[in-house]
Amino acid sequence: MNFIHIICIFSAMSNSKDRAVWSFMYEKGLVDIMKDHVNIPMFKGQNGWTQEGWRSICQKFNENFPAARFSKQQIQEKDRELKASYKILRDAKNTSGAGWNESLGMIIAEPKIWAQMIENDKRVSKFKKKTFPLYNDVASLHEGNVAIGDLNFTSTQEVPPLAPTGRAPPSAPTGRAPPLPPAARAPPSAPVVPAAVSSSEQGLDPFDTSPFASDVQETSSAHKETIEGGSRRRRRQSHIGSVLEDYVEFKKDQTNKAMNAIEEKRRREEEYSVEKCLEELDAMDGLTDEDKAYGMNVFETEANREMFMKSKNHRARLIWLKRKIA
Numbered sequence: 001m002n003f004i005h006i007i008c009i010f011s012a013m014s015n016s017k018d019r020a021v022w023s024f025m026y027e028k029g030l031v032d033i034m035k036d037h038v039n040i041p042m043f044k045g046q047n048g049w050t051q052e053g054w055r056s057i058c059q060k061f062n063e064n065f066p067a068a069r070f071s072k073q074q075i076q077e078k079d080r081e082l083k084a085s086y087k088i089l090r091d092a093k094n095t096s097g098a099g100w101n102e103s104l105g106m107i108i109a110e111p112k113i114w115a116q117m118i119e120n121d122k123r124v125s126k127f128k129k130k131t132f133p134l135y136n137d138v139a140s141l142h143e144g145n146v147a148i149g150d151l152n153f154t155s156t157q158e159v160p161p162l163a164p165t166g167r168a169p170p171s172a173p174t175g176r177a178p179p180l181p182p183a184a185r186a187p188p189s190a191p192v193v194p195a196a197v198s199s200s201e202q203g204l205d206p207f208d209t210s211p212f213a214s215d216v217q218e219t220s221s222a223h224k225e226t227i228e229g230g231s232r233r234r235r236r237q238s239h240i241g242s243v244l245e246d247y248v249e250f251k252k253d254q255t256n257k258a259m260n261a262i263e264e265k266r267r268r269e270e271e272y273s274v275e276k277c278l279e280e281l282d283a284m285d286g287l288t289d290e291d292k293a294y295g296m297n298v299f300e301t302e303a304n305r306e307m308f309m310k311s312k313n314h315r316a317r318l319i320w321l322k323r324k325i326a
Contacts (some may be wrong), residue, residue: 020074024133025263026065030078031137033060038141085127086138092117092124102251103258105135133259136252272305280309286318294325 037043043053099108277299311317
């Protein structure tokens with residue numbers, strides 16, 4: 001064995017020690033901790049996480065998961081990996097014809113659409129049969145509070161009141177009969193003081209010959225319609241926002257339930273794994289090697305594995321296993 005070969009072996013051993021083994025529980029825990037820190041300027045600025053932010057995140061993570069013992073570099077690498085996965089899925093799921101499963105965080109598409117997405121970005125191929133349930137949580141870290149995609153909508157601006165145009169009044173009102181000649185009018189017997197009337201009353205007076213009456217009525221009606229239309233739009237926009245908030249909360253609840261179910265299934269698989277059952281089988285007395293060989297077939301089903309591991313009466317477990325083997 002030459003010197004270069006020895007160096008390569010030590011280098012591989014060193015890399016294997018530095019490589020962190022991340023479970024979904026660790027990833028979810030890290031993202032939750034980062035979400036608690038993201039809105040604190042002391043921990044995250046415009047250019048990303050600060051030194052104090054990384055120090056606090058690493059300390060909190062290792063307090064919550066003491067068995068992990070991850071270094072700052074390993075946690076930063078996982079953050080970059082999660083961010084990269086989020087961006088790949090974010091761009092891919094906007095492809096025309098691609099669907100999205102919120103609960104699993106998974107793209108749903110036909111083979112030809114997948115072929116198109118993989119042609120655009122080969123990295124997306126690993127998500128063809130892989131879920132990314134942390135998509136929304138990672139999005140909240142790197143996209144802020146701005147809604148994107150289907151949740152992005154723009155509020156309608158209220159139209160300001162009409163300003164005076166400053167144009168000269170028309171010479172004669174359109175659509176009105178010309179004023180009566182002076183001879184047809186009866187001479188007033190006494191000076192009459194006009195009563196104060198509203199603009200709406202002026203507009204309804206059939207004998208009003210003021211050239212401004214029509215403009216006043218039209219301007220008032222337009223202003224009233226503008227205010228009413230703005231109020232309706234605000235109420236409709238408020239209703240849409242309320243519905244969207246309820247929908248987002250519903251999807252969050254669905255995602256949490258799905259995550260809890262996935263985590264429970266993974267825990268059960270680890271607790272009642274084939275490996276643990278075989279270890280117990282090898283340690284049992286009263287069985288020949290042939291019995292143990294046949295006993296391996298019993299552990300093919302999850303129900304048998306769970307029943308075998310949960311049994312506290314070793315003698316009863318031995319009798320049960322022998323009957324299964326026979």
